[in-house]
Amino acid sequence: MNTTAVEALRLEGITKRFGALTANDAVSLSLNKGEVVALLGENGAGKTTLMNILFGQYAADSGTVHVFGKPLPSGNSRAALDAGVGMVHQHFTLADNLTVQENITLGAEPLLRIRADRQGARQRILDLSEKYHLQVSPDARVGTLTVGERQRVEILKALYRDVRILILDEPTAVLTPQEADDLFATLRLAIADGLSIIFISHKLHEVMAIADRVVVLRHGKVTGGVATKDTDKAALAAMMMGTQAQPPKVAAAMPGAVLLQLDQVCTPDQGSAPGLKSVSLALKAGQIIGLAGVSGNGQAALADVVGGTAKPTAGTLTLNGDDRLDWTPRIAVQSGIARIPEDRHKTGTIADFDLTENAILERYTAPDFSKSGWLNWRAARDFANAIITKYDVRCPGPDTPIRLLSGGNMQKLILGRTLEAAPQVILANQPVRGLDIGAVHYVHSQLLAARARGAAVLLISEDLDEVMALSDVIHVISDGRLSPGFARGELTPAQLGLWMAGQGFEDEMKHAS
């Protein structure tokens, strides 16, 4: 940062209310040219609302936005785009059925023109992707790309429009550590060229790594601003939470009997995602097994087999020593498998159902909640209320549509409804993705508590820190194959990274032959 910095962006006194909720309360923020400011805050602190106002998707109730000294009309995305503001959303906004090039030029070029300059556009995309190390083919259909590649398309889309201010909303939530490092390398190149970045994240080490300055939001208000060189992770966590946050302590495990056993399980490939290739895995009572791996290497297939949404084409699944041939989601739940799905918005809950209806989603046929086809709403409501109290779900009440809840509270409801059935096996697929630190610690402590009472936990995560912190045994999954298990502390992150890239498997196969 130089001292004669040009102010790229100034937000002043932004206030936005949704009914009784004040999402942003007189928030002010400035950003210099070539600077990275991290916006830090718990879920529901108002980060995304603030960025949506800046990007013109919401109109602020009061307050002003200046971009390079010029006022920006409120609530006008087109004006924001024209002023050089770009945004990469947490949930990508790409058209799956179009190619990379079409996605990038969509909206940037006039829609109706006799002869579009496709060749020129293509060349520009290739130049940009080379310059910023954003490897992606312009002709690939977006639907076939991995999450990491899709994000590269989103960033290319912004760079193609010559954005001068880029907003990144939780950009690493869906990336592997290597992909996140690549992203940071790209961002550093762009910053060197004068791009200013607002970086929204929960991950403190990333904030420390990439940001010049951190602005902390809590309950819609700015509660602190500090340069990263003057602070550390613990201090940031404290600013964000209001209190010093403590990760749960992990004691050594005493594994018991094998509860769920997969033997030589195979599943077909799903498009670009590989199926399972002869996977064997034993989940033992009182043990957390962590599954590390780069996104899209068969984690989803494994979760589907364990959770009952897919059947293996070969191999067996054994629960408590019994072969389970007829394995559906309902049978899995009835057999004591708790499932925390990867996507709590799309598969875990039904957005327009209220908390009560969502609480009984997996078990509405159980005698507790229905008799001969008629639901007992009183029991269902009591169940929802019990979860709300016991798992500290913050909500107006059991009749609230679940879409009004923050991600963390949604996840607490999912945890509550599965853990209340005292499951013997817990399948936790990306259980803390996109959650704030408070919620992360809560979810982790619940998983550890379940382990302590003798449940077997399968933790699937792309967050290596999470896997290494919680797991008693770590397996790596790569291209549908499962590595041998490593006990806690046996492997360093670097060694795990090699396995995740598929390298350990070759040695393993040589030993075998």
Added chain:
Amino acid sequence: MRLEPITDPSIARRLGFPFAALCTTFLIASLLAMIAGGNPFSVLGLILKGAFGSQFAILETLNRATPLIFTGLAVAVAFRAKFWNIGAEAQLYAGALLTVLLGTGALPWPSAALLPVLAVAAILAGAVLLLGPAILKTRFGVDEVVTTLLFNFIFLLFISMLLEGPLKDPMGMGWPKSERLIAEARLPRIAEGLRLHWGFGLAILSAVMIWIIQTRSTLGYEMRAVGLNRQAAAFAGIPVNRVLLKTALLSGGLAALAGFSEVAGVKASLTLDLSPGYGYTGIIVAMLALLNPLGVVVAALFVAGIFVGADSMSRAADVPTYLADMMLAIALLLMVLAIMLTRFRIVRD
């Protein structure tokens, strides 16, 4: 100008906009009446009077609403599960066909035994008719909008073939109509001397039953879950395809009851003009009712009232009855707009 989503719309908003839509409908209708050469106030008054102004008018409206309640329920039930049944018209004729096949003397039973059998047979016919498109959808992913819509035409031609051939009434002076039902197969009047048959009672009963099923039963819960988020429903263990098949059976059965009720309650025989598009109007009724089964009753009365009122208005004021069709179209469009405005607010830049 932009639209901004409202996360939790207030009751005033949810009721106010649909009400405003209805008021605007009447306003535009009076303008149209004026263009057609009538006095706008007297035209609207005549419609109201024709629909609800006398005991005869009210009974006529209730009679006209009866098939619309059935088809409206059929559509509302299916749409709730996002199963797009556009084939209520064919299912209605399937119900009418079974009523005529079994009710013209094939089963020489007393009313108390015959009428339930006819109703159940009609329900089964409609259910089976919709089962085909439902299986095509769940097994092979064939779009049910296309299959159910096109099947309407096939089935109507099939009925036409029957009425020109095996079902043709030998005493019908050459008209393509079936034989008349035996007296035991006729739905009795609700009260002696009143022109209202028990089909209306059955329609109200069906609406209440569907409402109870949707709010209290596991099947209703499943249908709503499948309609709102198929992926989450499947993950939770709800048998999505089986729920869709059950939805289709229920929807087809309800639409067929419209045919049963029209034949057994009003026409006594099957002709090709049994339904002036009740199956399609049922879609409008269901949409106006926001897919709520009890709302279907209100919406059906509204739609039937406009039709009946416009008939009598056109006789008195010499304004074409097409005004009724236009009013319905306007009401539907404005209602769609009103529903959008309850969920989004317009923000001026």
